[in-house]
Amino acid sequence: MRIRLVTTYLLLLLLVLAALEVPLALAIAGRDTQQLVADRLADATRFAALAEPALRARETTELEAELTRYDEVYGVTAVVVNQDAFRVVASRQEVDLTDRAVQRQARRALEGREASDDGTVWPWRLEPFVVAIPVGRGGEVVGAVVTISPTGRRVAGVRAAWSILAGGGLVVLFAGIVAAWSLARWTLRPVAELDAAAHELAAGDYAARVPAADGPPELRRLGAAFNEMAATVADSLERQRAFVSHASHQLRNPLTALRLRVEDLGVDLTDPQAVEGHRLALEEAERFGDVLDSLLALARAERGRYELADIDAGEVAWTRVVAWQPVAAKKDITLRYVRPPRPLRARAVTTALDQALDALIDNAVKFSTCGSTVTVRPVAADDDGAGGVAVHVVDTGPGLTEQQRELATERFWRAPGTQNVDGSGLGLPIVAVLVEASSGRLDLLPNDPSGLHARLWFPAP
Structure with a gap:
């Protein structure tokens, strides 16, 4: 029963921890994702402002230098594409514009929309984060700026936050196990003592009692009631056995005297019928004595000592x-x-x-x-x-x-x-x-x- 009670406590604790930590873990991942999106959109917007006159004038040297410095400082790849989604200038040479995520975000930007990765920075994420901004003015789109951000650092941060949450949950769970075990032991100790006393009482130990000063109030009252019941039963049985024993002893003396007198009466009997009656009286006295002896033996056997x-x-x-x-x-x-x-x-x-x-x-x-x-x-x-x-x-x-x-x-x-x-x-x-x-x-x-x-x-x- 103690295991079941502790298991119930722990299940409730696990549900509470899940209700608190799962939303918090999701909120942490969502917060880091939103922060990453906001940073990349701001950077891409600045590059779009620089790229619009450069694309119109077809002078991209300064823009390429700016993208390169940005990549060197932040490790984020930046690419400017034209209306046909072909590369115009990039922060590094080895840029894969055939990647599906890059193509999808570039198409959205060329349609005149801000585009960002639809995913979330989960602790297990491996692919980079892609953000694209349209380049143009007055509703005319002449190209797009695409940033490709590695997510390793962000993933590590989310993973560290989740590890702290998991560690805190384990600490709380361990403390809950200790508390639940102690509480279950305190609650069920009177029940175990009551069970042991009931078995001792059933086995014939009528002196068995339970401590009634420990445990919840309801179990203390139950223990007190059990002690009163056991005392009443023991007293009743002891009175019954004492009565049988005393009655047998008290009847034994007059029966012995009666038998002796009946034997003395048989000395001078001459009538055959009187002799037969005398014999039957002696037999009944013997039988009465056997019953009393059996009652005494039963009373002694039932005393339980x-x-x-x-x-x-x-x-x-x-x-x-x-x-x-x-x-x-x-x-x-x-x-x-x-x-x-x-x-x-x-x-x-x-x-x-x-x-x-x-x-x-x-x-x-x-x-x-x-x-x-x-x-x-x-x-x-x-x-x-x-x-x-x-x-x-x-x-x-x-x-x-x-x-x-x-x-x-x-x-x-x-x-x-x-x-x-x-x-x-x-x-x-x-x-x-x-x-x-x-x-x-x-x-x-x-x-x-x-x-x-x-x-x-x-x-x-």
Whole structure:
């Protein structure tokens, strides 16, 4: 944006310079041309006054001497022609009267008109400047005086003037570039700071603020409004997380006491229905405790204060597979681990991969039927062009539809057919928060022919 703004400033400056310097350059060339015409017409008029009696008396010696002295002093060739445009006398011998410009101006003069070159003394002009005056009296034209002026000196003067204009324009343009860059930087610095703060806020850093004392007044007001908004959002989220955390803690104590009392009640139960009711009450208390534990874990994960570390993804995955083997064997589910050929280093939140694999393996084992297979396979993501490290958890269970996979990371969401299966609906949301905090990615994909393919990706150290 800064480049576009500076470019706009410079285009406007170039238009202003062109509007000022182009007419001035044309005026300089026109002024020098008019001065040259006026000088040559005056000289030619004087020679015409001398040539009229000389031509009538056919005595041109004195006239030739005058033209020669004039040529020696000013370097301008002067020629007197008769009515037939033939040379009568000239300031030098080598005069080309066949030149088209000379012939054209001589014919005009012999027609009784003052004639001068129609062109302008531009810096690139090479041809001489021709002026002709009729010689005669009382309307009778007996000849013409033609002056042929070299334009080198005049061209050099115009070129020097144009060079000064161009140099001045370049100086102004350079100063304009410096001023435009400084102005654009001053104007856009608050925008850049606002953009950086917005990205930090979106990444979870709710302490991000922008300096509101620099830049134009409108941007200062925008920065102040952004800071107020960020403070309001941060305060609201912190209050929400604090409420969840405090509520979970406060509910944990009475729930523990209630569970102990229910356990004590089961000591003397003899009625089979009472025993079954006692068992169901304990299960509901356990489920309630799992929900509270998940809420506490989610509140801690969303606080945004993480410690990143370099981990061996393959080793972490192996330890989680070993830990879940007894649970999988109890349900007659095969839990497989595909060991990578080399250590796979990844950068992640300290416990992100552990907790993510616990949640994914738990779901895979929980929702798969007997005889199913769950495979955990860490790979170098260079194999699929993404870079970093990917950990795949693939099961052959019932899987999820495309719409269900989009909803799976929402809090408390449960698949329609799993409402009677133990769970809080917070496992995948916690995984998503931890993976995102690690600058990673969670992808839920279908497995062929059935099941779910969960892919965790973490960046390399």
